[in-house]
Amino acid sequence: MISAAAVRVSHPTGVLRGRVTLPASKSEANRALIIRALSGKDFPIHNLSDANDTQLLNRLLSTPAGAEVSAEDAGTVMRFLTAYYAATGQKLTLTGTPRMCQRPIGVLVDALRQLGAQIKYLGEEGYPPLQMNGFEFSGTNRLSIRSDISSQYISALLMIAPLLPEGLELTLEGKISSEPYIRMTLAQMAHFGVQATFEGQKISVAKQKYQAKEYTVESDWSAASYWYSIAALSKEADLFLPALREDSLQGDSVLPSLMAPFGVHTTFTPEGVQLTKQPLQEPFKRIDFFACPDLAQTVAALAAGLKVEVEMTGLESLRIKETDRIAALQAELVKLGAELRETEPDVFKVFLGNQPQSEASIHTYEDHRMAMAFAPLALTYPIAIEEPRVVRKSYPRYWEELQKAGFIVEEPS
Ligand SMILES: O=C(O)C1=C[C@@H](OP(=O)(O)O)[C@@H](O)[C@H](O)C1
Numbered sequence: 001m002i003s004a005a006a007v008r009v010s011h012p013t014g015v016l017r018g019r020v021t022l023p024a025s026k027s028e029a030n031r032a033l034i035i036r037a038l039s040g041k042d043f044p045i046h047n048l049s050d051a052n053d054t055q056l057l058n059r060l061l062s063t064p065a066g067a068e069v070s071a072e073d074a075g076t077v078m079r080f081l082t083a084y085y086a087a088t089g090q091k092l093t094l095t096g097t098p099r100m101c102q103r104p105i106g107v108l109v110d111a112l113r114q115l116g117a118q119i120k121y122l123g124e125e126g127y128p129p130l131q132m133n134g135f136e137f138s139g140t141n142r143l144s145i146r147s148d149i150s151s152q153y154i155s156a157l158l159m160i161a162p163l164l165p166e167g168l169e170l171t172l173e174g175k176i177s178s179e180p181y182i183r184m185t186l187a188q189m190a191h192f193g194v195q196a197t198f199e200g201q202k203i204s205v206a207k208q209k210y211q212a213k214e215y216t217v218e219s220d221w222s223a224a225s226y227w228y229s230i231a232a233l234s235k236e237a238d239l240f241l242p243a244l245r246e247d248s249l250q251g252d253s254v255l256p257s258l259m260a261p262f263g264v265h266t267t268f269t270p271e272g273v274q275l276t277k278q279p280l281q282e283p284f285k286r287i288d289f290f291a292c293p294d295l296a297q298t299v300a301a302l303a304a305g306l307k308v309e310v311e312m313t314g315l316e317s318l319r320i321k322e323t324d325r326i327a328a329l330q331a332e333l334v335k336l337g338a339e340l341r342e343t344e345p346d347v348f349k350v351f352l353g354n355q356p357q358s359e360a361s362i363h364t365y366e367d368h369r370m371a372m373a374f375a376p377l378a379l380t381y382p383i384a385i386e387e388p389r390v391v392r393k394s395y396p397r398y399w400e401e402l403q404k405a406g407f408i409v410e411e412p413s
Pocket residue numbers: 026027028075076149150151152155177178181293294317
């Protein structure tokens with residue numbers, strides 16, 4: 001594990017071949033863990049991620065909850081546990097890092113209160129920490145909920161829905177952001193024997209029981225995005241990423257088509273995907289990240305590295321993630337001679353400027369994706385990444401995997 005305050009990253013040849021180890025999807029793993037806890041049964045979950053977000057949730061669910069529980073900086077842990085503790089009537093304080101206490105949760109708390117949860121805000125209204133004070137069914141099973149802020153609120157409610165006395169009928173209000181994550185939730189619920197319908201803006205789940213069943217978590221497509229970026233920036237690449245599937249539950253499995261214009265060809269095999277470097281296919285169409293927000297930083301940094309101007313939309317949710325990711329991208333791309341500018345409402349464009357003069361030192365804002373999205377640029381510019389340990393949230397072995405692929409990752413002297 002790298003413990004330095006910063007690492008300097010470089011790649012002497014720009015030629016990459018071999019097999020990469022990916023973490024398992026933290027999204028899938030955390031749903032499987034919550035469902036197992038709600039089922040009251042024990043069954044094996046294979047390929048559980050070593051990501052801190054998953055290790056943390058696993059620990060919290062496998063030991064009796066104390067008076068205060070911290071979800072640290074994990075959005076899914078915070079949101080899924082809020083619904084889980086409400087539905088199981090537990091009384092405790094649920095909190096997180098200072099940044100977590102700036103990430104909104106009011107939409108979920110309002111919905112849970114309507115169902116009968118007693119929840120009090122201990123700090124600012126609409127934000128953690130939360131005092132969970134038990135549950136007394138209100139008699140309501142019909143809710144309307146805003147769906148344009150975070151899909152995690154909806155996934156959290158759906159997973160507890162079959163345990164509610166009358167199930168749940170949810171009407172989604174507005175645009176549905178990160179929709180593939182809602183479909184992932186419903187698909188995993190179906191794996192464990194719980195049926196739901198999702199038609200238009202309405203999702204219905206009747207009262208049912210989760211069945212015990214083994215589950216194998218797929219590799220993480222969001223983590224794969226950094227290897228797509230590496231392949232695109234390389235001189236030559238032939239990389240194998242194991243245990244990724246074409247019929248994935250993860251929305252970030254759009255990568256093969258999203259990355260084709262950037263010169264990365266994907267071949268699916270029964271064991272995983274092979275990435276090869278091809279010529280760029282310009283011109284670039286506008287790319288919409290509304291369904292796959294976790295890929296936005298990868299693409300913005302890649303555009304700067306490849307020196308192509310790319311238009312990006314659907315970035316609204318980036319402001320409330322591990323950091324304000326739009327502000328973070330704007331501050332760090334400038335160091336590489338590029339600029340992320342809002343050209344019309346909700347349309348951002350990466351503009352190119354001059355080649356950076358000296359080694360850029362990228363600040364990571366306690367956001368794993370800032371570190372992982374900018375490190376591949378070492379194939380183009382001299383670059384340093386600050387607070388490299390942030391990767392532990394979703395991909396603790398990231399730096400070791402870069403080293404295996406021929407990158408030099410060293411502490412600046
Ligand atoms: O449900 C999930 O597992 C996730 C949903 C997305 O969040 P939003 O729904 O808040 O966009 C995504 O960004 C996050 O990394 C994981």
